[in-house]
Amino acid sequence: MPDEPKTLDPAVRPARTSAPAATTTPPGAAATAGDSPAPGPARRLTLGLVTVGLVLAALNLRPAITSLGALLEEVSSDLHMSGTVAGVLTSVPPLCFAVFGITAPRLARRFGPAAVVCAGMAAIFAGLLLRPFAGGTAGFLAASALALMGIAVSNVLMPVIVKRYFPDRIGSMTGLYSMALALGTSIAAAATVPMTDALGGDWRVGLGVWAAIAALAVLPWIPLVRDRDRTATTPAGPQAEATATSRAAARATVPPGAPGAAAAGTGAATAAAPRITRSRTAWALGVFFGLQATGAYITMGWMPQIFRDAGVPASTAGVLLAVTMVMGVPLAFVIPRLATRMKNQGPIVVALGLCGLTGYTGLFLAPSAGAWVWAVLLGISNCSFPLALTMIGMRSRTGAGVVRLSAFAQSVGYLISIPGPLLVGVLYQHSGGWGLPIVLMGGLMIPQMIVGTLAGRDRTVEDEC
Numbered sequence: 001m002p003d004e005p006k007t008l009d010p011a012v013r014p015a016r017t018s019a020p021a022a023t024t025t026p027p028g029a030a031a032t033a034g035d036s037p038a039p040g041p042a043r044r045l046t047l048g049l050v051t052v053g054l055v056l057a058a059l060n061l062r063p064a065i066t067s068l069g070a071l072l073e074e075v076s077s078d079l080h081m082s083g084t085v086a087g088v089l090t091s092v093p094p095l096c097f098a099v100f101g102i103t104a105p106r107l108a109r110r111f112g113p114a115a116v117v118c119a120g121m122a123a124i125f126a127g128l129l130l131r132p133f134a135g136g137t138a139g140f141l142a143a144s145a146l147a148l149m150g151i152a153v154s155n156v157l158m159p160v161i162v163k164r165y166f167p168d169r170i171g172s173m174t175g176l177y178s179m180a181l182a183l184g185t186s187i188a189a190a191a192t193v194p195m196t197d198a199l200g201g202d203w204r205v206g207l208g209v210w211a212a213i214a215a216l217a218v219l220p221w222i223p224l225v226r227d228r229d230r231t232a233t234t235p236a237g238p239q240a241e242a243t244a245t246s247r248a249a250a251r252a253t254v255p256p257g258a259p260g261a262a263a264a265g266t267g268a269a270t271a272a273a274p275r276i277t278r279s280r281t282a283w284a285l286g287v288f289f290g291l292q293a294t295g296a297y298i299t300m301g302w303m304p305q306i307f308r309d310a311g312v313p314a315s316t317a318g319v320l321l322a323v324t325m326v327m328g329v330p331l332a333f334v335i336p337r338l339a340t341r342m343k344n345q346g347p348i349v350v351a352l353g354l355c356g357l358t359g360y361t362g363l364f365l366a367p368s369a370g371a372w373v374w375a376v377l378l379g380i381s382n383c384s385f386p387l388a389l390t391m392i393g394m395r396s397r398t399g400a401g402v403v404r405l406s407a408f409a410q411s412v413g414y415l416i417s418i419p420g421p422l423l424v425g426v427l428y429q430h431s432g433g434w435g436l437p438i439v440l441m442g443g444l445m446i447p448q449m450i451v452g453t454l455a456g457r458d459r460t461v462e463d464e465c
Contacts, residue, residue, distance in 0.1 A: 046224070050114075050165045053220035054173070057117060057154055058180035060124055060217045062300070063188035063210045064131075064147045065093050066325065069300045070192040070318040073308065074203040079137045090301030090421035092141060094293055096148035097155060098414035104156035105407045113157045113164065118221035120157075123150030125214035132204035147214075152414075159392045159406045163399060170393045171340035175333035178386030182328025184213075185300070190322030193315050276408040279461040281395055284454035285388065286409040288349070290416025291448035292384035295356060298441055299324060299378060301421050306434050310367040320375045327379025328386070335383050336390040345394075345456030348387055353449035356381030360442030364435065381445070384452065388413075397460050405461055420444075 068075065069090075076086045107116045127147025134143045158177055166173040188210060196206025276282045303324065307317040339345045359377030362370045392409055396402045424437040431437075 047165060049220050049224055050161065051173075051176075053114075053117070053217075053224065054158065054161065054177045055180040056217040056220060057121060057158070058177045059184035060121065060210075060214045061151050061154060061181055062185035062325075063213070064124065064128055064144065064151065065297070066185050066189040066300050066321065067192040067207055067210055068144075069302070069304055069321065070189055070314075071196065071203045071206060072301065072305060073314075075140075075207075078203065079140060081137060085137070086425055088422055088425070089141065089144075090297060090425065091418050092144055093148050093151075094297055094414040094417040094421075096145055097152040097293075098411050098418065100149045100152035101156045101414060102407055102411040104153040105403045107153065108157055108160065108403065112225070113160050114221055114224035115226075117154050117157055117161065118218060118225050120150035120152075120154040121214065121217040121221060123147065124154075125150075125211055125218060128211035128214050129208060132208040156407050156410050159389050160399075160403050163393050163402045171337040171390060172333075174386060174390050174393065175336040178332030178336065178389065179329050181386075182325055182332050185328070186322040186325035189300075189304075189325050190319050193318040197315075276404050276461060279464040281455060281457065281459055281464055282405055282408055282461050283412075284451045285391060285395060285405070286412030287416060288384075288448060288452040288455045289388045289409045289413030291413075291444055291451065292382075292388060293413050293417035294420035294444060295441060295448070296382050296385060297417060297421050298424050298437075299382065302424055302428075302437070303375075303378070306363065306367060306438075307371055309434065310371075312368055312371060320371055323372065323375040324379035324382065327376060328383050331380065331383040332386040335387050339387055339390045340394065343458040345387065345391055346453035349384070349452030349456055350449050352381050352384050352387065353445045353452070356448075357442055357445045360438055360445070364438045364442070367434070384448070387452075388455075391455055395455070395460055397462050401461055 072086060072090075075081070076089075081089065104116065111119075124147045127143050127145070127150065131140055131143035131147065134140050159174070162170055162173045162177065192206050195209060196203055199205045199209070300321070304314075304317040304321050307320055308314055312320070335348060339348060342348070355377045359374045359381060362374040362377070367374070388409070392406050393402060396405050420440075423440065427436045427440065428434060
């Protein structure tokens with residue numbers, strides 16, 4: 001396990017025992033016993049930058065994937081990819097997320113989470129700029145991996161940023177971030193093909209355009225780079241004992257998942273962060289994250305091709321994928337807020353899973369005739385992603401616990417999701433149709449509902465470690 005960080009997370013630093021809780025030190029301030037609260041305008045500016053940064057970052061966390069899905073046939077043909085190789089290409093995102101995402105906590109402790117997210121946005125920009133013009137499949141994959149590396153570390157740190165700067169607004173800020181993510185995903189899916197046609201029909205130009213939006217996402221994080229305070233242990237001494245006692249009392253009066261639970265719980269940074277691998281809830285959350293990611297990346301990578309093979313025009317297939325992704329815009333705001341008001345998120349997990357199961361059944365029986373209905377149902381099902389992010393914030397009481405749980409659940413989850421898109425490509429190539437791949441996709445919804453219900457139980461990883 002990574003070493004414990006050294007300084008208090010300013011968003012969760014306990015108040016001095018001689019002053020009211022409202023005098024806690026804001027993000028970016030030094031952690032000293034004599035700290036006085038920073039001026040209101042400075043704090044508002046910091047939180048404003050973080051909010052803008054979260055939105056712009058989220059807008060750029062999926063276009064690298066969905067823009068490629070819309071043009072996969074053209075890219076595969078031009079680079080002479082077989083169905084299996086194309087399946088490998090669609091498996092690259094979860095592979096990069098698993099490999100690079102696990103490094104995010106260590107990087108965040110060393111440089112600060114804002115600096116790591118800033119570097120992540122820069123990597124996305126560079127990868128998207130280089131990818132279309134790299135020669136051959138190997139160069140294309142290498143540039144894609146660079147962009148996906150930036151996405152991976154940012155993926156892990158988004159819940160950490162939310163919990164750190166907005167500990168009393170986890171549901172609403174996660175919803176805002178998830179809405180922006182869904183919006184960026186859907187815009188890339190819908191606009192890539194028409195934009196490519198308008199720019200002369202070259203898929204390289206159509207993919208490269210998304211680098212400009214990624215460049216904008218770097219800007220709000222630059223002023224936050226020097227904010228390097230990290231989540232840490234409670235300072236020793238009588239004052240620490242008093243604040244620990246007050247935190248314990250606060251946790252006893254605020255039930256997990258209640259609006260004030262995040263603020264009370266995140267202050268309880270402990271001398272030893274939870275050993276995540278001992279927690280059944282962490283494992284359930286990791287598997288749930290992995291199964292929902294499997295469905296999401298299969299959908300983003302292959303759904304346009306499924307519709308195109310069913311006789312749907314390429315531009316319409318891209319719009320159908322956009323419809324699936326855009327469903328996350330309103331629901332990604334509603335579901336996290338609803339989840340934080342429930343002690344057990346299992347009913348939401350089951351409802352989303354049943355939508356996915358119905359959508360895949362329709363895709364199997366009548367892919368073209370009911371295309372719009374299936375796209376909507378699968379879009380609702382894909383909102384398991386913001387639900388998983390919300391549960392990460394709710395299943396730990398401490399800042400250190402959220403960092404570890406986020407890295408663990410996402411890394412385990414993305415490892416689980418790696419074979420899915422590849423297996424779909426292999427089944428499609430060897431069976432000559434989409435029947436078996438769609439049966440596989442629908443079948444995965446059953447275990448997803450089971451482990452998601454387990455992950456949604458009213459408990460925290462600290463209770464099990």
